Amino acid sequence: MNRTDDGFTGESTRSVHGGVERDKFAQSLIDPIAQTATYTFADLDEFSAFKAGEKSLYEYGRYGNPTQRAAERKIAALENAEAALLFSSGMSAITSVLYAMLRSGQHLVLMEDCYRMTAKFCEVLAKFGIESTLVKPGDMDGLAAAVRPQTRLIFTESPTNPHLHVLDLEQLVAFAKQRRLKVIIDSTLATPVNQRPLDFGVDLVIHSATKYLGGHNDLMAGAVCGKAPLVEAIGEYQRITGSIVDPNTSFLLIRGLKTLALRVLRQNDTASTVARFLAAHPKIGQVFYPGLESHVDHRVAKEQMRGFGGLISFEVNGTFEQTRDFVHRLAVPYIAPSLGGVETLVSHPATVSYYDLSQKERLAIGITDQLVRYAVGIEDAAELVGDLERALEEV
Numbered sequence: 001m002n003r004t005d006d007g008f009t010g011e012s013t014r015s016v017h018g019g020v021e022r023d024k025f026a027q028s029l030i031d032p033i034a035q036t037a038t039y040t041f042a043d044l045d046e047f048s049a050f051k052a053g054e055k056s057l058y059e060y061g062r063y064g065n066p067t068q069r070a071a072e073r074k075i076a077a078l079e080n081a082e083a084a085l086l087f088s089s090g091m092s093a094i095t096s097v098l099y100a101m102l103r104s105g106q107h108l109v110l111m112e113d114c115y116r117m118t119a120k121f122c123e124v125l126a127k128f129g130i131e132s133t134l135v136k137p138g139d140m141d142g143l144a145a146a147v148r149p150q151t152r153l154i155f156t157e158s159p160t161n162p163h164l165h166v167l168d169l170e171q172l173v174a175f176a177k178q179r180r181l182k183v184i185i186d187s188t189l190a191t192p193v194n195q196r197p198l199d200f201g202v203d204l205v206i207h208s209a210t211k212y213l214g215g216h217n218d219l220m221a222g223a224v225c226g227k228a229p230l231v232e233a234i235g236e237y238q239r240i241t242g243s244i245v246d247p248n249t250s251f252l253l254i255r256g257l258k259t260l261a262l263r264v265l266r267q268n269d270t271a272s273t274v275a276r277f278l279a280a281h282p283k284i285g286q287v288f289y290p291g292l293e294s295h296v297d298h299r300v301a302k303e304q305m306r307g308f309g310g311l312i313s314f315e316v317n318g319t320f321e322q323t324r325d326f327v328h329r330l331a332v333p334y335i336a337p338s339l340g341g342v343e344t345l346v347s348h349p350a351t352v353s354y355y356d357l358s359q360k361e362r363l364a365i366g367i368t369d370q371l372v373r374y375a376v377g378i379e380d381a382a383e384l385v386g387d388l389e390r391a392l393e394e395v
């Protein structure tokens with residue numbers, strides 16, 4: 001959990017070299033997988049010296065692993081963070097942070113249009129006497145009205161999922177500072193290539209590392225980044241609860257992170273091309289992509305982000321059935337509920353993530369029957385556009 005300040009400024013150089021300790025085990029180029037559940041001590045005096053902070057050693061797998069620490073150093077370097085901590089999934093990062101930072105009687109504000117399970121977890125928190133209020137992203141009056149004397153923190157994604165709202169981080173941090181609230185940003189959709197919320201004074205950044213950080217749809221992990229004392233306090237909680245990432249996953253994550261900029265810069269370009277194609281198509285209604293001038297948060301996104309990301313949501317001009325038919329006719333993407341990997345994935349939120357809500361309940365949160373979520377991978381933009389064009393012709 002050490003700060004790494006390598007001074008690399010190019011996004012790709014940072015992705016490859018950021019946070020990497022050059023001197024590794026057996027002069028290996030790549031960080032090895034330390035596949036061990038426990039660590040050993042020469043004698044009990046060494047253990048005591050370790051506990052007294054006189055020796056820096058590892059103790060037990062649940063308390064940290066060298067491969068995990070290497071991945072954390074890399075993520076901290078990419079996010080300009082003093083410290084980063086990995087978890088077994090994005091949700092375990094979110095639940096651990098909220099459990100560690102809140103206690104009974106306290107309150108949080110959660111921005112709507114977030115990952116559904118984050119909102120569901122706030123319902124779980126109510127069981128422990130922690131209340132939450134949902135506010136529309138960017139609604140500063142609604143936010144001011146939601147804050148109570150018991151409010152401790154504001155939690156939001158930026159960009160949000162699936163409507164890609166971009167929060168004005170400077171404004172949000174100023175608002176929170178005046179009221180002594182912490183700000184936590186789930187920056188999964190942005191990645192540190194497109195946005196570094198800590199540079200705006202945000203307290204914690206969370207990632208579902210399952211998505212862009214891993215980048216290959218082959219691992220589950222979560223990350224928390226911020227100032228060392230806060231991250232260490234969350235780490236103390238993790239040592240007890242045990243929602244840890246394993247050494248093999250950490251290894252895969254390091255491998256994925258090295259191509260983060262390469263992938264994300266490509267995904268930014270491809271998504272912009274796809275979004276512009278969709279926005280101009282007569283069979284498509286609204287397109288939600290912060291890179292489009294028509295997006296409600298385009299101005300903020302342009303000022304705050306270096307790129308607009310790889311996720312696009314859009315509405316097909318048609319019925320529930322016609323929208324599903326369109327999704328079925330796409331040949332390149334897989335139908336799947338994730339995003340951020342090298343394969344393009346497509347989802348129909350009304351059928352997939354929100355299948356258990358009535359149409360009325362879905363409409364209240366903007367999940368129309370016609371909404372499609374399209375997460376670009378690293379395929380050729382022309383091929384993706386051609387595939388979309390053909391599928392739209394057919395419906």
Ligand SMILES: Cc1ncc(COP(=O)(O)O)c(C=O)c1O
Nearest residue numbers: 089090091115186188208210221
């Ligand atoms: C924005 C966002 N945050 C958090 C999560 C949860 O992450 P995980 O699936 O790694 O638990 C997701 C998952 O889809 C997500 O999209």
